[in-house]
Amino acid sequence: MPKSWFLRFGLLIGLLFLYLPILLLIVLSFNDNRSISVWSEFSFRWYGELMQDDQLLSAAWLSVRVAFISASCAVVLGTLAGMMLARFGAFKGRALFSGMVSAPLVMPEVILGLALLLLFVSLEQLTGWPEGRGMLTIVLAHITFTMSFVTVVVQSRLVSMDASLEEAAMDLGARPAKVFFVITLPLIAPAIVSGWLLAFTLSLDDLVITSFVSGPGSTTLPQVVFSSVRLGLSPKINALATIVVAIVATGIIAAGFYNARQERLRKRDEQMAQQG
Amino acid sequence: MAELIQSEMRHTGFLGLLQRVGLSGRALVMAIPYGWLLLFFLIPFLIVLKIALAESQMAIPPFTPLLETVEELKYQITVTFYNFHYMVTDDLYIIAYLNSLKIAFVSTICCLVLGYPVAYAIAKADPKWRAPLLMLVILPFWTSFLIRVYAWIGILSNNGVLNNFLMWLGIIDQPLQILYTPMATYIGITYSYLPFMILPLYSTLERMDNTLLEAAADLGCPPWKAFLTITLPLSIPGMIAGSLLVFIPATGEFVIPELLGGPDTLMIGRTLWTEFFNNRDWPLASAVAVALLLFLVVPIMLFQNVQGKQGGHP
């Protein structure tokens, strides 16, 4: 903990600000009463209702499938793009490429959504593909905006990794493709995993871009949540929020413990090495 | 010639064939992400620009077709003026743009004021605390954005937690109208984008050489002065990166003003949404997007500059 009371106070305020709203949702999700201001009794009522909501569940299933496919494709594209930016030196069109990669990181979603929709409509006019809008167009759009995040994660891992590892492999007779699969890929695997998780989360959570490119038959979870939230508070959404927070927190805490353990093992090994 | 034969002998099979026609594996690797971004990122923007210059029509899709004869193209140029001219003459758009910039700017300042102490505290914390604290900052980011915005409805509404709390304390006896005002939008944006401010700030502060401060203290500089003259100036890159990460997307924000702001909280993202979904005026929505992009060109370029410095190539 920092020593100065001022910093402790600042940290506390910041963290309270971040967490109080989430805690409130969790508490409310167990309130039997519909109103926020009245606590009647502890119950799982809203979780039960959530499980009955077929529209919400099917939207959630679609979202998970979309997120899985998008994240997997985004990881492939993002890894290639990260390789290009970190390892290929000054290739032709590099400035344009790195611009295209980093723009989606900050680009307002309404612009990106509109642009992609207009692309799909124009493409359909010209070539007949993609036919209408639905899961395919959502996936294509999600790949496009999430691959930038994967690229950034992979690129920064590659930049911090010693490039002479790859040169050493090549020096020992491995061709570039083999170097990539046998040396580079295993070493950037942690970054690829975090990139995948990031892409998955972003895709699962996206409302604005999805709203532009989805069709009548394909409604994702955020779209359902948004339309019910627009009408005011909905206790079912509190229950959903609690489930999401529980999953994410478990995952992140587990990852934290895993990292701490790895770190401890590494330290122990290093000490052992010093002693010979 | 001898060289050519030699290199041909070396590369056999499919790869060799490709190489002989001038396509290396490297070029193939580059073609995939490059092609993807050209098709799904660059071309869409060109289409937006094109459609911003088109005429709205009652059809599916609701704009004049892409491929046209020269005669119609002439006609379109007058239409160009129409969409943009319409935006300039109608106060609604200008107010929405200025309002967006104002809201984004104020929220960025709020994030900076709130985020700096947090980032600084984590960077100065005992190393064994840093990872868990950082995890705490990142965790909300992994949970749903939509749900976190939604949580504020329960806090800010007239019979919400905040009003009840203040009335219980006796500070107020009438609920304050916060929800559905610009105030709620400020709070929502600050809340949602705070981690984007903290993370880059933290990474610059954490990298900073601690001996600089020790040297300053050694030279008789009191801590607050050392902070102002050393820490603060050296953390400017982090402040810029964080501010851009907040400001740019916040300018085009739709969900937060829609859920927390009132009907009079005009923001350009919302206007675009309305034009597109409610009025089905795609060309006008495109023109709004083009104008928004023009507003953001400078900050986006600045961001790319900052981004480029971090991820340089060897």
Add this chain to the structure above:
Amino acid sequence: MATAQPSRTQTKLEPWRDPNEKPYVRIEKVTKKFGDFTAVDDVSLSIYRGEFFSLLGGSGSGKTTLLRMLAGFERPTEGKIFIDGVDMSNVPPYERPVNMMFQSYALFPHMSVEKNIAFGLHQDKVPKAEIKERVAEVLNLVQLSQFGHRKPHQLSGGQRQRVALARALVKRPKLLLLDEPLGALDKKLREQTQFELVNIQEKVGITFVIVTHDQEEAMTMSSRIAVMNRGYIAQIGTPTEIYEYPNSRFTAEFIGSVNMLHGRIVESEPDHSLIRSDEADCDLYVSHPGHAAPGTECWVAVRPEKIAITKEPPAGDNGRNQAVGTVKEIAYLGDVSIYEIELTTGKRVRVTAPMVTRRTEMPITWEDRVYLSWRPFAGSVLTS
């Protein structure tokens, strides 16, 4: 400080003196530019089979770049490189008969020591049994037989260095490139490892090209040294040649410590040169062939350990190679003492003398008036 005197060159064959011997590696007029910046400038070199060849130079002098061109990681902007008679211009790194030991060692962190070493053999599709045998053999050579199953991060710095060496050696390359192989070790381990490296090289008989910025290291290990400065080669020669007969002020000052006496050439003959020195305020006689015309500005380089220091005027040689001055600084280093003498002209000269003077004479102390003298073959005339 006196530099360790090289000993191994005398006992070895010297193929570079034999005009009929074919060079094993030929670097022909190689230039490498990064944008406008010339990192390697018109370098030509021949390296012979079995040599232990050093590229010596300060930081940024282009040593690594030259080495990376040999390995194939950089393409020369101009010029060609031949290894064993084959033009390497279009040969990618993975097809060159060359292996490199990286400055950072570049051990694959996700593979055990054995897997690291076997990596290169796997690429060549060497049979499994043979791989096993050769890995064991080379592990034995670098004395790491018990460590085969460890991961790189479980090794100490010295052990990692030896794994890196083993991994490069096991492929039995025609040429082994080593970039600052001892740079990451502490001083004591470094000195010990220098001899180990030389022994291993003699055992396996592979041609070594090593990059170093440490002149003592280069002097101790090399058959020949190329001294690099700002991308060009200042001098190539055996350690003795470079130490005794530097061809430029740069080399003389870079290798060991040296006194530079400014002057002008008076006589330049096939067997000697005579220089009038304003800084030493005397005539300097150098018994090496003179190259420059009389009247040329020059410097005479004299190593501190070749200067005799006495309290009495030395006899004879009509005042040539003799100077008078006052002792300004003394440092006792145990085996030798260093004196800094201010000549009558104000020029400061450094002299090292072994500590035997202590008993035989009155010790020399601060502000003593002393006489400096040296033999005609001790100096070198440098015009650049």
